[in-house]
Amino acid sequence: PYAGWSGDEILAKRKQFLGSSVFYYYQKPLNIVEGKMQYLYDENGKRYLDCFGGIVTVSCGHCHPDIVNAVVEQTKLLQHTTTIYLNQPIVEFAEALASKMPGNLKVVYFVNSGTEANELAMLMARLYSGNLNMIALRNAYHGGSAGTIGLTGLQTWKYPIPQGEIHHVMNPDPYRGTFGSDAIAYAKEVEEQINYGTSGRVAGFIAETFQGVGGAVELAPGYLKLAYDTVRKAGGVCIADEVQSGFGRTGSHYWGFQTQDVIPDIVTMAKGIGNGLPLGAVVTTPEIANVLAQKIQFNTFGGNPVCSVGGLAVLKVLDKEKRQAHCADVGSHLVNRLKELQQKHEIIGDVRGRGLMLGVELVTDRKEKTPAKAETNLLFEKLKDLNILVGKGGLHGNVFRIKPPMCFTRDDADYLVDAMDYAMSGL
Numbered sequence: 001p002y003a004g005w006s007g008d009e010i011l012a013k014r015k016q017f018l019g020s021s022v023f024y025y026y027q028k029p030l031n032i033v034e035g036k037m038q039y040l041y042d043e044n045g046k047r048y049l050d051c052f053g054g055i056v057t058v059s060c061g062h063c064h065p066d067i068v069n070a071v072v073e074q075t076k077l078l079q080h081t082t083t084i085y086l087n088q089p090i091v092e093f094a095e096a097l098a099s100k101m102p103g104n105l106k107v108v109y110f111v112n113s114g115t116e117a118n119e120l121a122m123l124m125a126r127l128y129s130g131n132l133n134m135i136a137l138r139n140a141y142h143g144g145s146a147g148t149i150g151l152t153g154l155q156t157w158k159y160p161i162p163q164g165e166i167h168h169v170m171n172p173d174p175y176r177g178t179f180g181s182d183a184i185a186y187a188k189e190v191e192e193q194i195n196y197g198t199s200g201r202v203a204g205f206i207a208e209t210f211q212g213v214g215g216a217v218e219l220a221p222g223y224l225k226l227a228y229d230t231v232r233k234a235g236g237v238c239i240a241d242e243v244q245s246g247f248g249r250t251g252s253h254y255w256g257f258q259t260q261d262v263i264p265d266i267v268t269m270a271k272g273i274g275n276g277l278p279l280g281a282v283v284t285t286p287e288i289a290n291v292l293a294q295k296i297q298f299n300t301f302g303g304n305p306v307c308s309v310g311g312l313a314v315l316k317v318l319d320k321e322k323r324q325a326h327c328a329d330v331g332s333h334l335v336n337r338l339k340e341l342q343q344k345h346e347i348i349g350d351v352r353g354r355g356l357m358l359g360v361e362l363v364t365d366r367k368e369k370t371p372a373k374a375e376t377n378l379l380f381e382k383l384k385d386l387n388i389l390v391g392k393g394g395l396h397g398n399v400f401r402i403k404p405p406m407c408f409t410r411d412d413a414d415y416l417v418d419a420m421d422y423a424m425s426g427l
């Protein structure tokens, strides 16, 4: 049994010793003390089905034994030195990661988070192109540092500081976007932003293929190909932010960008790459990677032996357990069931995504698409009472984000949908 501090005590100390901007879920936040695969346990031993995986971070499952063992063994042997000495794990992991990438994306820089990965990607894009202006999507989330806050396209996460030379183009959101699924119209707007808002030359373009924080939005089909062409013509490099959508989660492909049939110039990763370890990576071509060689590049913890063996273990587990195919199978079952639920409950405006990267958007009026903010909050609490943890997203917080550890089963999916049905019936 749990012998630590109670949730109430922890909350009181959090309020005293952590910044008040550190937010939590639920009116009475949960004290989670243990995790096992797709389950989390609170201080009272109550078990929850985790449909959000620590914000899409737990890819293989909580405390997956292969990853735990790799980390423990490496920790006992050698925890840290940095890249000033040679050590096998970092290169072994880099080689394995590069083998998962298409085209000439073969050089890896390791960092510690998604924010850092996007900072580095933006730096490389600017140095390589010789230009400053970046293009990003509205409704995007790329980080909270002084640089990446500019890339992020949601006012909820932006502090009023200089936002850099960043232009936010219209979001190719098939549900809410002005042009629906018309990729050509959205791509045209990218061209216009470049022609009217910049010198005509840009450093680069960054996009998540499946917007996570923005509420599980899958970009209009064909958009990235057109946008990449336009940006490359203007001298820019194309960055895919795979922090949430990578590693087979979408089921049909290993990387989110592959669903749009493009090869980016730079790919950034974090979260699921480490199954909970603080780990991020930037993968690019040798040519682009070389722009950093005019100085020296150093990151104290980037690619440290412990995170590297952990990341390598993640890649192996995902292959061994055939998680991409599993995400496709469970995801299609879950989407079908959610679409059936949509027939029954008027409040479900949209069901979207693929694999285990899904969103359910709630509206009070299907025609006006009025965000059902209050109802979402009610259902969110209710689902928690039914032992189910989902995520929330979108500018208005009216989208349920369903992105569980990839070991999530069809039975788990049924349990989730039945619980949503029950909760919605009681509205």
Ligand code: PMP
Pocket (backbone or CB within 6 Å): 055, 112, 113, 114, 115, 116, 118, 141, 142, 143, 144, 208, 212, 213, 241, 242, 243, 244, 270, 271
């Ligand atoms: N990119 C995306 C798509 C993300 O979802 C996030 C985190 N929510 C980040 C970047 C930033 O990652 P981190 O919090 O690890 O800095």
